[in-house]
Amino acid sequence: LGMEAVLIHPFSGLLSAYGIGLSSVFASRQQALLEPLAEESRAAIETLIAALRTDVVAELGEQGIAEDAVSTRPVLHIRYDGTDTALPVNFEHGSTFRARSDFEAAHKAQFGFVYDDKPIVVETVAVEGMETARQDKAEASAPARSAGVEVKPSESRRIYTEGRWREAGVYRRENLRPSNTVAGPALIIEPNQTIVVEPGWRAEITNLDHVVIRRMERKVRVAALGTEADPVMLEVFNNLFMSIAEQMGVTLQNTAYSVNIKERLDFSCAVFDRHGALVANAPHMPVHLGSMDRSVETIIRLNSGDIHPGDVFALNAPYNGGTHLPDITVVTPVFDDAREEILFWAASRGHHADVGGTAPGSMTPLATTVDEEGVLFDNFRIVDRGRFREKELETLLTDHPYPARNPVQNIADLKAQIAANEKGVAELRKMVAHFGLDVVEAYMGHVQDNAAESVRRVIERLPDSAAYEYPTDTGQVIRVKITVDRQKREATVDFTGTSPVMKNNFNAPEPVARAAVLYAFRVMVEDMIPMNAGCLRPINIVIPDGSMLKPAYPAAVVAGNVETSQHVTNALFGAMGAIANAQGTMNNLTFGNRKYQYYETICSGSPAGRMNSGRGFAGTSGVHTHMTNSRLTDPEVLELRFPVVLEDFHIREGSGGKGKWNAGDGTRRTIRFLEEMECAILSSHRNRPPQGLEGGGDGEAGSTKVRRNDGSVDVLKACDQTTLDAGEAVIVTTPTPGAFGKV
Structure with missing residues (x-):
């Protein structure tokens, strides 16, 4: 973690009662205002703040706290007009201009964009009050003793640390006084806990009778932080990349509006290298994760030379990188510090509860063309250099023969996806700042190389040839044959013989079958590795044109993503006898x-x-x-x-x-x-x-x-x-x- 010092309180081994006893009494009051954030509203804001402050002081007074012992802080809860998310902004400075600036900075940090011309509204005014620090609640300082007083250990014990057994001094906490130091390796025994001082660290007793452990020897940066693959650092980066995707998912869940995304968690988040290859994902929806790279690659291809910092793209086009219309993918580039070069990509895909079509929910079983299934997002620039294009987005959702039934909900969920991507962008930037760009990019390659090698080991265990036929209720059949090239350590997954496109919506765009293959072989690995593009390197996928697994516009596809993907997966596991x-x-x-x-x-x-x-x-x-x-x-x-x-x-x-x-x-x-x-x-x-x-x-x-x-x-x-x-x-x-x- 790179920490240089650790503070340990004498009662850190106990429950929180001691901390509660030292804490200040707190009170807050708030009231709706719903006025524009403008200089003309400042008098109303200040009047409400004064009234709320009186209420807060009165409540604290009922608990025996004098007014001169109370500190208060006004907070404005501000949002853009027509939106639901209000952000708290400190108003101690009393400036509406500064409040606007602080709000826009907070909105940009959370959602990745601001509006140019949308009014800003003060939804609620709040006042928070607390008891100021009291001397009788402060921890007493112990009298300091001169530095350098040697305290001998009461005994010694052998402990295993840093790869070997070492002699460690054992110190009784009651024998240590302020300014005493203890060099590691050592054990400090307290009534409620034991403190381990590692080699290269030194513990010191402070005037408040706390223990501060400081690093005394410079931390050696291990050679594995170079660009060569190291087994230990490979696991570290595997988990770091997956952690970023998981944090994106938490952000998306917390900021989403619809039940489908917020409660059912029908979404996926992932990070990609500069070329659009999947690097790592959170454990979300396999049918999303195995096909999202096609969406990212499409955005890269269609916008080459026209992608700028602050741009965000949305796509659901089944014949241009998407799968089915309810699954909208939001894609955000990660630029370098100079804002000139794209380093990585962050993307999130959410299943929207309704994107139009002939039936509510956009999952009609009766559609025979994709146009009957809903609204098409085909390389739509949803944020242009930091400006959210809400009017254009609303037009896209409503200007359709079968428009979206709840565009407000769609827009809210798309904002949440943008916010999730922004979290991924921020975390990837932190990773580069900590490890260096060359190391991060190298390990993006290493984790894919490791996945490819893991799949090759699976392929080695498969028979030379195996096939499976999977009939479906529609009368269509999935046929798959897996053949192994032992010399190249590769496999060919051939769907020749699968039924052709039919006048139903069980047709599945090519990324769906590809996602099923990626998932099936990743499952066969049985090791903890991210599902990434490396898994498909040793696999050649053959899908004939005109197959139900490779349809062409305007064939309907909504069931292909949810039903045919399950059929293909069953067929693959059946062929492998797994x-x-x-x-x-x-x-x-x-x-x-x-x-x-x-x-x-x-x-x-x-x-x-x-x-x-x-x-x-x-x-x-x-x-x-x-x-x-x-x-x-x-x-x-x-x-x-x-x-x-x-x-x-x-x-x-x-x-x-x-x-x-x-x-x-x-x-x-x-x-x-x-x-x-x-x-x-x-x-x-x-x-x-x-x-x-x-x-x-x-x-x-x-x-x-x-x-x-x-x-x-x-x-x-x-x-x-x-x-x-x-x-x-x-x-x-x-x-x-x-x-x-x-x-």
């Missing part, structure tokens, strides 16, 4: 009207299979598998945000495939509507059950039913759409996965 079929669907349920739009995927169980060592394993009940990794919305949030009641959601015990290693069990979910809603199901394995492997039993087929108010029950097709009246319910019974091995 895992039985999972449920082979995401059970995509959408419902809504002009006011509400909601989308969720419903889990089943995981299939049984075997590890590379040959050891079998059973499945797990009630979990998402393979290409999706989203959560379900909490029932309380679902029922608060939408006019529905979650009547039932349970695991169907005993429903998974049976074999030597049993599969996990599936689920059933019943949602009752309190308003009339359009409801659609986009699913698979309603006609045929997922298959077991090597003699393991098959799972069960799923079903979707509608319970009508007159007591009748409609059985929906695998891909169907209907209207439900208030009081009616949809019941989804998931398919269940296959088992592994004969009993």
Whole structure:
């Protein structure tokens, strides 16, 4: 961590009661204002501050604190007009001009952009008050003794530190006085804790009777921080890159507006090298992560020579780097300090609850062309040199034959994606400042090299040739053949023979099949490495033109991302003889009207299979598998945000495939509507059950039913759409996965 000193309080080993006792009493008051941030509003702001300060002082006075012992601080909660996010700004200076400047700086830091012409509003005025420091609460200083007083250890013990056993002096804390020093290696024994002083460090007792440990020997910078690959630093950088993506995800979750992104976590974040190759990702959605690099590469190709600091791009075009329309990818370049050269890229992809189309939720099973599925983002510059293009974005979302139903929500979620990218940009800059650009770029290459070598070791264990045929409910078939070139340590994954494009929306753009291949081989590695572009270096993917896995405009594609991706993954694991079929669907349920739009995927169980060592394993009940990794919305949030009641959601015990290693069990979910809603199901394995492997039993087929108010029950097709009246319910019974091995 690069720390040079550590402060240890005498009571740091205890609970927080001591700290609470020393803390100041705090009070705050706030009141809505909703006035423009302008000089004309300053009198109203100051009047409200004075009134709130009186209330704060009165509250503290009730707790026995005199007015002259209270310090107060006014805070303005400011936002752009028409937005939801208010940021706190200190107003002790009393200047509206400075408050505007501070707000814009905070907004730029959090979201990566500011507005040029949008009014700024003071939403709320707050006053915070606290008790000023009191002498009777301060920690007493101990009398200082002259420096250099030698304190002998009471005994010695052998401890293992820095790779070997060493003799360490043992010191009793009660025998140490201010200005005493203890050189490491040593142990300082206190009533509530033991302090270890490492070699090269020295502990000193301060006048407040605290222990300060300081580094006395300069930290040697290890050779591994050069550009040559080092096993230890490779693991460090693996985790650093993944940590950046995870922090991006936390930012996106915290700043998003829609239930789909904020609660279901249907998003993914990743970092890319300067060429757009995936370096690392957070453990988000595999179908996103394996295909996002195509989006980044498209942005690089289409905007070469016209990318500037402060630019951000958005894309969902299935035939130009995207997958399906609800998944919008936001891409941000990371420039060097001179703002001249692009070093890296940060990107986030979120599944938007509605981007238009013929049905609420943008997941209609009835679409036969991509234009019926919603609004197209094709290399849209969403932020231009730091200016958020809100008017142009709103026009894009609404100027369409089937426009977005809730553009305000789309815009809010896109802002959250921009903020997530900005977090990634900031963290990548910190990494470069700490390690140097040459080292960071070198290890971006090393982590991909390591992933490639890990996949090569998987390929070495595969048979020379293996094939698998996967029939689907639509009558289409996924055919895959994996052949191994042992001399080159490479594999060819050939989808020749897969069904052609059809007049449905199960067609999957090429990045989807590519994402499935990346995911499947990454799973086979069985080591903790990031899923990155290196995994695909030893793999040649063959997809014939005109295949359902390589469609051309204007073929519909919305199910390709969520359903066909699961079919391809099952086929790949079947060909490798590794895992039985999972449920082979995401059970995509959408419902809504002009006011509400909601989308969720419903889990089943995981299939049984075997590890590379040959050891079998059973499945797990009630979990998402393979290409999706989203959560379900909490029932309380679902029922608060939408006019529905979650009547039932349970695991169907005993429903998974049976074999030597049993599969996990599936689920059933019943949602009752309190308003009339359009409801659609986009699913698979309603006609045929997922298959077991090597003699393991098959799972069960799923079903979707509608319970009508007159007591009748409609059985929906695998891909169907209907209207439900208030009081009616949809019941989804998931398919269940296959088992592994004969009993």
